[in-house]
Amino acid sequence: METDEYVIEAGELRRSYAGGFEAVSGITLSVARGELFALLGTNGAGKTSTVELLEGLAAPSGGTVRVLGRDPYRERAAVRPRIGVMLQEGGFPSDLTVTETVRMWAGCTSGARPVGEALELVGLGARSRVRVKQLSGGERRRLDLALALLGRPEVLFLDEPTTGLDAEGRRDTWELVRELRADGTTVLLTTHYLEEAESLADRLAIMHQGRIVATGSPAEVTASRPARIRFLLPQGVPAGRLPLALRAAAEGRRIEVRTHELQRSLGELLRWAEESGVQLEGLDARSASLEEAFLDIAQSRTHTETAGAL
Structure with missing residues (x-):
């Protein structure tokens, strides 16, 4: 049953890999409708493993996950048309043009935006006839974002969306994300740019070794430092x-x-x-910045775990 309050909910969520390594160790989180939620953590903290569970790309080893009131893995056919996913790295046929790539993707998307509209949203209108292999790394990230937005998603997952973008491209992307949120889109974002999370997020969670170690608004997280x-x-x-x-x-x-x-x-x-x-x-x-709070939390946790292992 879908609720109006939360559109993403995870309870005691776990994900294990072969060999017994547990990348996600019983996390609980919820994201409200229309909220922008940032998931932060050092490399190997479990962010991408968590997001893949929320997107329905893998089944959890334990716990529950609901997106728009449904299990995103077992009820993928019902959930997928209502969400947009921007992975860390997309794979495109290099010889297709930008327009051909978006048109191909639109053919698999219910209620897709017009191709030109999607490209203008991400600032690629002038590059529509360029082959994918000729795009810069930043332009490929914009193309990833255009494809994630094609179906006018109710929930948008952005995994490191501004990696490879220059300062202007990053700011343009931030403004687009703000506009999407203002229009009611719920956004879950992962990023290594802490300024990005501080500027955009309504709430955030910091992960460390598969667990959530801090959560709240950016102001609440930094206030403790x-x-x-x-x-x-x-x-x-x-x-x-x-x-x-x-x-x-x-x-x-x-x-x-x-x-x-x-x-x-x-x-x-x-x-x-x-x-x-x-x-x-x-x-x-x-006042303390989110970056200072993040580094303080990560270092203090590492020191505690190192001392406990001695």
């Missing part, structure tokens, strides 16, 4: 003169303060500098 204040002290002003609460890592004149109360700590620092007549060179204060 300390903000950072950096500055240079003038010559002759030792770090020991700083207020006790602000004394932190010092390398010569260079100071770095980590804090969970950025506004309070920054205010205290500026008051001290004003009262002491100290000029803070290169003052930079910022």
Whole structure:
């Protein structure tokens, strides 16, 4: 039975390979209708194995998965026409033109968009007569995206969609994804570009060794990590003169303060500098980025597992 609230649901999902290696170790997640959900993790974390289960490309070793209220593997015929899939790497006949490739794909797609419309969406209209083998790596990724969008999907799976794109192409793709979400498309995205996830995602999950180790909105995930204040002290002003609460890592004149109360700590620092007549060179204060939170989570988990193995 399809629900209005969630269109992707996984419960205690597992996937094992020959030899007993478990790539997905009992994860639970849900994606709401119209939401953009990012699945992050280091190489080998289990992202692609998870997404393949959600797409119905493989059967889980354990647990349950539902997409649009149905099992995407066992009820593939009912689910497939309603989803779009952009794999990490598509395989196209190299001698076909871009238009011929999309037309061939459209022949296998229910309710396909016009070929020209699909190519314009991804910025390939001017390359329609070019053979696939003559496309750049970034242009091939755009072609992958055009094919994923052909059937006007209700749910769109994007596996590393901007790999190989230049900065302009990446931003154009982000804008297209935002427009799709605004039109009601539910998007599940995997990416190694953490700025991409931070900019696009409503919610995200971070995977490590087959498990979800953090989940929430980008702001919620980064909020658990300390903000950072950096500055240079003038010559002759030792770090020991700083207020006790602000004394932190010092390398010569260079100071770095980590804090969970950025506004309070920054205010205290500026008051001290004003009262002491100290000029803070290169003052930079910022909340933790998703990249910092991601690296912190990955490193702390690795250290914990290494210590436990000793």
